[in-house]
Amino acid sequence: xxxxxxxxxxxxxxxxxxxxxxxxxxxxxxxxxxxxxxxxxxxxxxxxxxxxxxxxxxxxxxxxxxxxxxxxxxxxxxxxxxxxxxxxxxxxxxxxxxxxxxxxxxxxxxxxxxxxxxxxxxxxxxxxxxxxxxxxxxxxxxxxxxxxxxxxxxxxxxxxxxxxxxxxxxxxxxxxxxxxxxxxxxxxxxxxxxxxxxxxxxxxxxxxxxxxxxxxxxxxxxxxxxxxxxxxxxxxxxxxxxxxxxxxxxxxxxxxxxxxxxxxxxxxxxxxxxxxxxxxxxxxxxxxxxxxxxxxxxxxxxxxxxxxxxxxxxxxxxxxxxxxxxxxxxxxxxxxxxxxxxxxxxxxxxxxxxxxxxxxxxxxxxxxxxxxxxxxxxxxxxxxxxxxxxxxxxxxxxxxxxxxxxxxxxxxxxxxxxx
Amino acid sequence: xxxxxxxxxxxxxxxxxxxxxxxxxxxxxxxxxxxxxxxxxxxxxxxxxxxxxxxxxxxxxxxxxxxxxxxxxxxxxxxxxxxxxxxxxxxxxxxxxxxxxxxxxxxxxxxxxxxxxxxxxxxxxxxxxxxxxxxxxxxxxxxxxxxxxxxxxxxxxxxxxxxxxxxxxxxxxxxxxxxxxxxxxxxxxxxxxxxxxxxxxxxxxxxxxxxxxxxxxxxxxxxxxxxxxxxxxxxxxxxxxxxxxxxxxxxxxxxxxxxxxxxxxxxxxxxxxxxxxxxxxxxxxxxxxxxxx
Numbered sequence: 001x002x003x004x005x006x007x008x009x010x011x012x013x014x015x016x017x018x019x020x021x022x023x024x025x026x027x028x029x030x031x032x033x034x035x036x037x038x039x040x041x042x043x044x045x046x047x048x049x050x051x052x053x054x055x056x057x058x059x060x061x062x063x064x065x066x067x068x069x070x071x072x073x074x075x076x077x078x079x080x081x082x083x084x085x086x087x088x089x090x091x092x093x094x095x096x097x098x099x100x101x102x103x104x105x106x107x108x109x110x111x112x113x114x115x116x117x118x119x120x121x122x123x124x125x126x127x128x129x130x131x132x133x134x135x136x137x138x139x140x141x142x143x144x145x146x147x148x149x150x151x152x153x154x155x156x157x158x159x160x161x162x163x164x165x166x167x168x169x170x171x172x173x174x175x176x177x178x179x180x181x182x183x184x185x186x187x188x189x190x191x192x193x194x195x196x197x198x199x200x201x202x203x204x205x206x207x208x209x210x211x212x213x214x215x216x217x218x219x220x221x222x223x224x225x226x227x228x229x230x231x232x233x234x235x236x237x238x239x240x241x242x243x244x245x246x247x248x249x250x251x252x253x254x255x256x257x258x259x260x261x262x263x264x265x266x267x268x269x270x271x272x273x274x275x276x277x278x279x280x281x282x283x284x285x286x287x288x289x290x291x292x293x294x295x296x297x298x299x300x301x302x303x304x305x306x307x308x309x310x311x312x313x314x315x316x317x318x319x320x321x322x323x324x325x326x327x328x329x330x331x332x333x334x335x336x337x338x339x340x341x342x343x344x345x346x347x348x349x350x351x352x353x354x355x356x357x358x359x360x361x362x363x364x365x366x367x368x369x370x371x372x373x374x375x376x377x378x379x380x381x382x383x384x385x386x387x388x389x390x391x392x393x394x395x396x397x398x399x400x401x402x403x404x405x406x407x408x409x410x411x412x413x414x415x416x417x418x419x
Numbered sequence: 420x421x422x423x424x425x426x427x428x429x430x431x432x433x434x435x436x437x438x439x440x441x442x443x444x445x446x447x448x449x450x451x452x453x454x455x456x457x458x459x460x461x462x463x464x465x466x467x468x469x470x471x472x473x474x475x476x477x478x479x480x481x482x483x484x485x486x487x488x489x490x491x492x493x494x495x496x497x498x499x500x501x502x503x504x505x506x507x508x509x510x511x512x513x514x515x516x517x518x519x520x521x522x523x524x525x526x527x528x529x530x531x532x533x534x535x536x537x538x539x540x541x542x543x544x545x546x547x548x549x550x551x552x553x554x555x556x557x558x559x560x561x562x563x564x565x566x567x568x569x570x571x572x573x574x575x576x577x578x579x580x581x582x583x584x585x586x587x588x589x590x591x592x593x594x595x596x597x598x599x600x601x602x603x604x605x606x607x608x609x610x611x612x613x614x615x616x617x618x619x620x621x622x623x624x625x626x627x628x629x630x631x632x633x634x635x636x637x638x639x640x641x642x643x644x645x646x647x648x649x650x651x652x653x654x655x656x657x658x659x660x661x662x663x664x665x666x667x668x669x670x671x672x673x674x675x676x677x678x679x680x681x682x683x684x685x686x687x688x689x690x691x692x693x694x695x696x697x698x699x700x701x702x703x704x705x706x707x708x709x710x711x712x
Contacts, residue, residue, distance in 0.1 A: 032671075032672075033671070034671050034674065034676070035500055037671075037674075062656070062657045063500065063657070063668070064657075065664075065667035065668050065670070066667070066670065066671055066672045067651065067667040067670060068651055068664070068667060071648070071651055071652060072563075072651065072652040072655075075563050075652060076655050079567055079572055079573075079655075080572075081572065081573045081655040081656070089672065196673070256675060256677060260477075260478065260481050260482075263478035263479065264478065264479050264480065264481060265479070273673060275671075275672070275673040275674050276674065278674075279474070279478075279674060279676070282474060282475075283474040283475050283477070283478035284475075284478060285475050285479075286479060306672075
């Protein structure tokens with residue numbers, strides 16, 4: 001008798017606590033953008049509004065690290081610990097992989113129901129779509145990006161003015177500016193020859209000789225590598241080293257050190273991605289700086305940013321979609337540009353921060369002409385490391401431009417034939 | 420191990436007679452040691468000087484210059500963003516429990532292998548050594564699935580179990596070779612007095628072995644503290660994570676913040692450094708005494 005009363009009491013307790021849980025709705029959200037980056041600042045503000053809009057929901061935010069999601073993203077998404085919505089790295093090896101493993105919810109219906117189709121164009125969706133084998137460009141929509149990124153030349157306006165130079169609009173003018181700085185005793189280009197910016201410079205130069213067919217074939221692994229654009233890029237880079245436009249010891253340095261040459265006012269030009277904007281905005285106080293695109297006919301190195309994805313196990317997909325809509329709203333797109341970020345759909349007239357205004361306008365220009373050329377390492381798994389190694393070899397002179405493109409072609413064609 | 424004990428007397432002789440042979444050689448040794456000391460201290464200095472630099476200062480003057488003013492922004496930012504106090508507690512709990520259980524398992528194993536003379540003890544030791552040598556990357560997936568199956572995924576207990584076992588493999592190897600040369604006379608005497616195996620372990624072996632156990636435990640603590648991959652994979656929630664995992668906050672996808680990194684490394688290594696300074700005596704004494712026995 002006593003035992004059964006006890007059992008009933010426990011049963012009642014379990015029941016009430018279970019009901020209490022049901023009423024107490026929780027929404028778990030993760031991202032890994034740095035808290036002081038344009039995205040981090042904007043998303044934090046948006047989350048405040050989101051919480052205010054849903055007083056009945058407990059919102060749990062966790063600041064994740066890129067390393068953690070890179071190492072164990074698919075393991076987390078395949079467990080009960082997955083959040084309701086999270087930022088996930090774009091690309092075949094990351095978002096594509098978990099999409100193909102069936103760990104995400106498709107956002108196809110939400111795309112029209114939430115009106116995202118009126119904000120984003122098809123070109124900005126290339127990295128949202130993944131096929132059933134996880135290759136981007138086609139298939140259902142698995143994630144939505146709310147910002148963009150592109151590679152451009154950061155330049156020291158004070159040094160340009162002092163040397164009486166203007167912003168180049170062609171490759172010849174760029175070379176002429178290099179020559180003028182060199183003649184004045186300044187090594188013009190800061191280059192992380194042993195890091196990512198090396199291959200970004202290479203790809204930017206290759207895109208000066210690339211047309212639609214080449215870029216689509218290259219990124220889509222559709223044909224054996226046509227090496228002409230890369231050969232031109234490699235010859236140009238070797239030429240730059242020979243003429244002293246690039247410091248001899250920059251062949252072995254990393255991006256943070258190359259960026260340091262720019263921020264400390266030693267080098268007037270540094271070619272890298274818009275992810276530097278936040279750091280440069282807050283840490284450069286001694287001179288004025290700006291951005292210009294490496295002059296190409298159409299394509300620039302760049303893409304939409306990381307994706308917001310909704311895991312399969314998300315208990316609140318409706319709230320997750322509402323969150324994405326909030327970030328795509330004009331209010332937070334403008335906010336993001338005002339924080340120096342690259343917005344996809346900001347109202348240019350209301351943006352007051354010149355850095356974000358310019359970056360968002362440039363991104364819109366590239367995206368509108370369908371000129372997002374993506375990154376050179378994307379088509380082939382492991383190509384990132386191959387490119388870093390070969391570009392370093394090229395700059396150090398252990399590889400001639402011909403050998404360089406030959407080795408790239410071997411790797412690329414191998415992957416192309418075996419896909 | 421046994422070789423190391425043979426000539427402690429020689430060292431004393433040298434120390435006693437040394438002062439007579441004063442000469443240039445001593446200065447050379449001193450110079451080399453000073454140089455080595457500076458080399459060791461240099462990274463600590465870099466971490467300290469860069470963590471108290473402002474980002475503007477770093478961007479203008481680079482990593483090697485002295486800070487123009489003392490700025491605690493980076494240290495404070497890392498402490499807040501990482502919720503570092505919580506991470507310290509997590510790391511301390513995990514490392515301490517691993518150290519205690521790791522030593523306990525090692526001791527029991529080593530008692531069986533070293534003194535108990537289990538059949539095939541060599542084979543067991545080799546198998547255990549393989550356990551140490553396998554790269555963690557290759558066992559992460561099986562561990563993940565086991566943790567999920569047992570409901571231990573995203574709990575500190577999973578990390579504690581994994582490291583207590585992994586590290587006791589090394590501890591077993593080390594302690595069994597120490598116990599292999601344990602003087603039989605002592606054990607025979609204890610048996611004569613009517614002690615059973617359990618009593619011999621706790622009342623005879625452990626007291627003699629205590630310094631070695633302290634050393635092993637200290638190493639387990641430091642190693643566990645510095646572990647990265649398995650805590651990264653196993654501990655999903657921020658509230659469960661350890662110090663070394665929190666360090667990842669300073670490295671973004673494309674960007675890293677050097678002053679924040681310096682602050683993180685300073686805060687990250689401070690606890691192990693303090694721990695080492697406190698237990699330094701135990702460590703050195705333990706190594707010597709352990710060897711003598």
